Each structure stands twice: as structure tokens, then as C-alpha cells.
Amino acid sequence: MYLSFYGLREHPFGTTPDPRFLFLTSGHREALAQLTYGVEGDKGCTVLTGDIGTGKTTLLRALLWKLDTTVAVASVSDSTLPFEGLLECILEEFGVKALDASHARRLLALKSFLNERHLAGLKTALILDEAQNLSPSTLEQVRLLSNFEAPGAKLLQILLVGQPELGAKLALPELRQLRQRIALRCELGPLSREETRQYILSRLRIAGAHDPGTFTDGAIESIVRHSGGIPRVINILCDHCLLIGYADQKPRIDPGIVAEAWRQLHPEYSHRRILAGRSKFRRWAIGTLTTLAFMAGLGIALQTHGGSLVDLACSSGGVSKR
Numbered sequence: 001m002y003l004s005f006y007g008l009r010e011h012p013f014g015t016t017p018d019p020r021f022l023f024l025t026s027g028h029r030e031a032l033a034q035l036t037y038g039v040e041g042d043k044g045c046t047v048l049t050g051d052i053g054t055g056k057t058t059l060l061r062a063l064l065w066k067l068d069t070t071v072a073v074a075s076v077s078d079s080t081l082p083f084e085g086l087l088e089c090i091l092e093e094f095g096v097k098a099l100d101a102s103h104a105r106r107l108l109a110l111k112s113f114l115n116e117r118h119l120a121g122l123k124t125a126l127i128l129d130e131a132q133n134l135s136p137s138t139l140e141q142v143r144l145l146s147n148f149e150a151p152g153a154k155l156l157q158i159l160l161v162g163q164p165e166l167g168a169k170l171a172l173p174e175l176r177q178l179r180q181r182i183a184l185r186c187e188l189g190p191l192s193r194e195e196t197r198q199y200i201l202s203r204l205r206i207a208g209a210h211d212p213g214t215f216t217d218g219a220i221e222s223i224v225r226h227s228g229g230i231p232r233v234i235n236i237l238c239d240h241c242l243l244i245g246y247a248d249q250k251p252r253i254d255p256g257i258v259a260e261a262w263r264q265l266h267p268e269y270s271h272r273r274i275l276a277g278r279s280k281f282r283r284w285a286i287g288t289l290t291t292l293a294f295m296a297g298l299g300i301a302l303q304t305h306g307g308s309l310v311d312l313a314c315s316s317g318g319v320s321k322r
Contacts, residue, residue: 019061
């Protein structure tokens with residue numbers, strides 16, 4: 001809708017992970033290097049953690065682009081499955097036909113597949129996304145897959161990817177054997193203020209924008225404040241800003257547009273501010289009325305006892321004169 005108005009070839013702030021738009025901060029670059037090294041260096045088990053929306057899935061897709069095409073990768077994102085369901089998905093991803101076999105025969109079929117690839121000089125990797133939802137018993141059975149080894153090499157490179165809760169789960173006493181198998185750990189955090197600015201400019205440039213000033217400095221500061229540096233939130237907010245800007249025919253996105261976009265996306269926050277404002281007004285009104293009531297009471301007291309107070313004052317004055 002707004003593409004031609006802002007001179008764009010495609011949407012710059014899509015929420016679907018696209019490695020073409022990957023913006024490598026120092027943290028993302030280090031994480032990608034460790035993931036690549038974990039697979040290519042036969043390290044066995046690598047863990048990637050990051051909060052919701054920090055770009056884990058995009059980084060994984062960039063990893064698939066980076067790896068040699070001969071690397072066979074099975075990626076499973078349904079972490080609600082028991083191990084038996086995971087094993088079935090893994091075999092299906094690798095094209096191993098053992099779906100009707102017993103559990104033991106499925107494991108033997110997987111081991112045979114991995115051995116054949118190793119003897120041919122080929123690498124094999126397993127990505128388990130949203131791994132923080134896997135039960136400890138399932139994670140323990142995943143560990144057993146790392147027992148598939150050849151002299152000097154792991155037959156299967158396992159990547160456990162999930163939210164920070166994954167780290168807490170791996171710290172459980174019953175998973176100490178799995179912890180010992182983890183060769184590499186990497187973590188993705190939110191973007192800094194400068195990284196957020198570069199992130200926005202990078203995505204606009206990739207989408208074909210010729211004007212680097214579409215978002216003013218003030219607008220970017222506001223986006224940093226509202227998004228907390230989370231890429232997914234930045235994308236949603238920026239996309240809505242461009243939509244509002246197009247509707248208002250404004251070629252520049254300013255802080256006012258960002259504020260309006262945030263209000264539309266998060267009406268509950270606006271409602272809370274209204275309630276907070278009403279509560280603040282209510283406290284002010286009660287305090288003011290209490291003060292007025294006190295002053296009124298004091299006035300009545302002065303009127304009632306005014307004469308005696310004046311007489312006392314005069315009497316005191318007379319004593320002092322003597």
C-alpha cells in the first residue's frame with residue numbers, strides 16, 4: 001500500500017524471518033560464527049538462547065544459507081512432541097524410511113544413516129527450535145543421540161535453540177550429563193540505540209529506499225524507547241508507522257506518528273494511562289477538597305473565637321507596654 005509513496009520495492013519490515021534482511025550486530029555475528037563452527041567442526045551440541053523476537057529464527061535461516069549444501073539438516077520446531085514424535089519428525093526430515101518400525105529399530109535406522117554420511121565425508125545436523133518447552137526426559141533422550149559417534153567425530157551435530165528459560169532448564173540436576181555435552185553457547189540480546197538506528201536504515205536500504213531520512217532521528221529515539229531494541233517489535237512498529245504516514249501523506253516519520261502507531265498497536269497502554277490520569281486527578285481533587293475543608297473549618301473557628309483572641313492579643317500587648 002505505501003511502497004510507491006516511500007519509493008520501496010518491497011516491504012522492509014516484514015515479520016516473517018528473511019535472511020536477506022539479516023542485520024548482523026556484533027552479538028549476531030558472533031552467534032552465527034559459533035553455530036557455523038559447531039556444525040562444521042563436529043562439536044556435537046551447541047545452545048543458542050535469546051528472548052522472544054530477538055532474531056533466533058532469522059539467524060538459523062542465515063546459518064542454512066551459510067552451510068555447505070552437502071550438509072543435511074533436520075529442523076523441528078514443534079517442541080510439544082514427546083521424544084517418539086521428535087524421532088519420527090527427524091527421520092522424516094532426513095528421508096529415512098523407518099516410520100512403522102519399533103523405537104529401537106528407528107534409532108538403528110538413524111544411526112545407520114548417520115554412519116553412511118560420515119563415511120562419505122558428509123555432515124549432518126539437527127536443529128531443535130523452541131527447545132525451552134521440551135521436557136527434561138525428552139532432553140535426556142536427545143542427549144542419547146549425541147552418543148552416535150565415530151572415532152574422533154560426532155555423527156550428529158545438535159543445535160538447541162530457545163528462549164532464556166532453556167538455560168534454566170539445562171541447569172536442572174537431572175540434565176547434568178547433557179550440560180557436559182554442550183560444546184558451545186551463544187546468546188542474542190536486544191539491539192542498542194545505535195544498532196536500532198542502523199537496523200532500520202539497513203532494512204529500508206535493502207527494500208530499495210533512496211531516502212535515508214524516512215524516519216527522523218526523533219522517531220528512531222521513540223522507536224528505541226517503545227520497542228526495547230527487540231527486532232520483531234521494531235518491525236511491527238515501523239510497518240505501522242509507514243502505514244499511518246502514507247494515510248496522512250507525510251514523507252517523514254516523526255515522533256508523533258510513532259506515538260500514534262504505538263497507541264493503535266497497544267490500546268491497553270493508552271487505557272492504563274487514562275486510568276492513571278484519572279487516578280491522579282482523583283487524588284489531586286481529594287487532597288484539594290481536604291485542604292479547602294480544613295481552611296473553611298479554620299475560618300469558622302477564627303470567626304467564633306475571634307473576639308477573645310483579639311482581647312488576648314491586646315492584653316498581651318498591654319502587659320508588654322507596662
